[in-house]
Amino acid sequence: MKTIHVEHAVGTVLCQDITRIIPGECKGPAFRRGHVVTEADIxxxxxIGKEHLYVYDPRDGxxxxxxxxxxxxxxAAGPGIEMTTPVEGKITLRAAIDGLVQIDTEALFxxxxxxxxxxxxxxxxxLARKGRGLAGTRVIPLVAREESVAEAERVLAEHPPLIQVLPLKPCRxxxxxxxSEIYKGRIKDKFGPVIREKFTGYGSTIVGQTLVSDSQEMTVNAIRDFLDQDADFIVVTGGMSVDPDDQTPASIRAAGAEVVTYGAPTFPGAMFMLAHIGDVPVVGLPGCVMYYKASIFDxxxxxxxxxxxxxxxxxxxLGHGGYCENCAQCKYPACGFGKGA
Structure with missing residues (x-):
């Protein structure tokens, strides 16, 4: 930044807003900082009384x-990201599509x-909808050293991309x-409607729902039947606790699944199971998913x-941030649940 006579300022960049005051009428910027001075501006x-200006010369490093x-x-921007034009030195990065936001937190640091x-x-x-603001960036001074900007670009080149939005795959x-209480009709199933609504909201299709008793054999057969129907995601609800009648974890294993984990450091959702049969995810969902707006499912x-x-x-x-405060009015995802990791 340097001081220059206005008549020698053509082609330079203003380092500050230039205010114009018309008594009784208005007060506001006649020229914004960042404006490139032209011959017509002189x-x-x-x-407005500006014979000398603070300007930035892009040739000085x-x-x-x-x-x-x-x-x-x-x-920094990867797939699924769009950028705004600079406003007061800041650029906002927005979701260009609906999808899952992925941020490389180590690169961000x-x-x-x-x-x-x-x-x-x-x-x-x-999860973010198209148009949602996801990030903002700027430099602190009005003009930054070239080596600082170049170093930022080097960091980002080593960890591409810093931020992206991944589309959700429509699944069957x-x-x-x-x-047994549901299978025998003693109580009405309330799990199915919740799962249908959630997956439909994600753009997936429900192939079907099979009710089974606490029989391991029936559960295994139901899982395999859906595989035969080319389901590419299987959800098993209920029976995830440690009671004698709760056979879901054993049934998922018996169906040939490779278990990633049984149990999650989240409340709600502690008795969650994640497994895979080949490329097909199989999740065992505890009862809390029915009545919490946000749980391990989300x-x-x-x-x-x-x-x-x-x-x-x-x-x-997920243990850091995995405790839901069970607020009277759920604010998820505008809260800390699941976001400490």
Whole structure:
């Protein structure tokens, strides 16, 4: 930044807003910071008393805040991301599609460690609708050193992409509902409608729902029947506790599934099972999924639908933030549930 006479300022960039005051009429910016001075601007600047200007010369090794934000945002953005034009030096990154937000948090930490660079995001692994604001970036000074912007680009090149939105794969879902009390008609099934609504909202189709007793053999047969129907996602509801009649975990194993984890450090959702039969995810859902707006289902199933490989370590990491406060009015996902990892 330097001071220059207005008549020599053509082609330079203003470092601050230039205010025009017309008594009794208005007060506001005649020229915004970042404006490139033209020959036609000189009379107007002189008319408002500006003979000298603070300007930035792009040839002196500095990058204007708008250009810096544009370079950083471009390097950070992956598939499913769109960017706004700079506003007061900040660029907003938005979801270009409906899908699952994925953020490389380690790369984000490294990026924010670069002097004068800031990049703030929402929490990773959230569902986002098209148009939702996901992140913002800018540099602190009006003009940043070229080496700082270049270092930010190097960090981002080592960890592409920093932020992306993954589309959810439409799946054919089979639901197996366990429990002799439901199978025999003693009580009405309330699990099925909840699961149908959730998966339909994710763009998936329900192949069917099979009611079975607490018999392991019936549950295994129902799971295999859905595999024969080319279901590519299977949900088994109920029977996930440790009571003698709760045979769902054993049934999932007996159906040939490879278990990723049984149990999750989340409340609600502790008695959750994640397994796979070949490429088909099989989840065992505890009863809490029926009556909590947000549970382990909402933390894990969207990731699976987006094609993310969910590991046991991913489940363990949910412990930080995995306690739902059971607010009188649920605010999920605008809360901390599941977002500490």
């Amino acid at each position: 009379p107007a600047l002189l008319d 500095y990058v204007h805040e708008d250009d810096a934000a544009r370079r950083i945002a471009t390097a 490294r990026l924010n460690s670069v002097p004068d660079v800031i990049f703030g995001t929402i929490h990773t692994n959230q 879902v089979g639901i197996v509902t366990t429990g 933390l894990i199933v969207p990731r699976l639908l987006a094609g993310v490989n969910v590991t046991r370590d991913d489940i363990i990491a």
